[in-house]
Amino acid sequence: MPVARLPLDEQLTALRTTLSRNETLLEILERTAALGLPNWYLTAGCLFQTIWNTVTDRPPTHGIKDYDVFYHDATDLSWEAEDKVIRAGREAYAGLPAEVEIRNEARVHLWYEEKFGTPCPPYDSVEAAIDSFAATTCCLAVRLKEDGSWRVYAPHGLSDVFGLVVRPNPVLAPREVYETKTARWRETWPELTVLPWPTPAAT
Template sequence: MADLDRLRNVLLRNEILVELLGRVRELGLPEWYLTAGCVVQTVWNVLSEREPAHGIKDYDLFYHDPADLSWAAEDRVIRAVAAACGDLPAEVEARNEARVHLWYEAKFGVPCRPFASVEAAIDAFPAVCSCVGVRLGRDRRWHFHAPHGLDDLFAMVVRPNPLLAPREVYERKAARWRSQWPRLEVVPWS
């Protein structure tokens, strides 16, 4: 619990992320989380004594809606998120993780089984430290998903998670991150 409190306290320093949590909560999306880079990079920025939102390219918003796997349904959500968050100084990338298996192999060269939940999608990120999601519940309580814990995230260790992503994806992401945060310890793909 102390690690989650620490994570929440760090994330509270990123005003964009906090504002997004509130706005997305109002959209009523199923099983949603802000995840990946916006969480990880906020932590690393704070640990590196940078502005919390420094260099964050986009804010990943994952949700899981298997009821309609069409691009049109996902696009409606993307447009609703853009309308709700368009005035913020951030790009928000909303994606229905129930659809990933439809395009993943064409993009990354390996097949992907359908994700049963947004948590299953987060569990498959290429680096263990990035397998973290946060959302704000209707009760305004923070909810987290961190299947590997937070040790690597706070220690600035990038470790491969070979659950799904190919080696090249991990190595490219790790190299990009290391160029931005030289203190990172990158564990080689084994």
């Protein structure tokens, strides 16, 4: 039976088994845990694209551009504080065959409007930031807990990501962001079913 149709507890088991095929991803989880960042997660493309690769019988790291580590620290919103963490991460991830980007999600509202043309309210957690991804399918994150088990954040479940369905999430990101990303993903994973951005109802 396809993973997308399994009960949720079995999907979670399949998630860990699938992501564990990506050895770089596992190493980044280990090294990030050692940094002691507040409310951190490994998230975005490296996760759902590892799953797409597994479902479509591609190598686990195929098409993965980078690995995103989000954390949330509202105690110091200066660029200098975030840059200090970024530099610590650069040392921690040295030698890995991948680019790792660390970002403090408590600072996103300071630069989001200039980059994307729409204001972004301050996030009170990494989970809130993930909730605003352009596609619900991409709202997925994992981190290692102190006992070595995984904490998984997947507010929209796992069926779409295992079913190769990309569903829009029109809560913050502009339509152009969704359509640009999905066009790029389709070039690498043509098996994807990309659902259209919703259009306003006629009045």
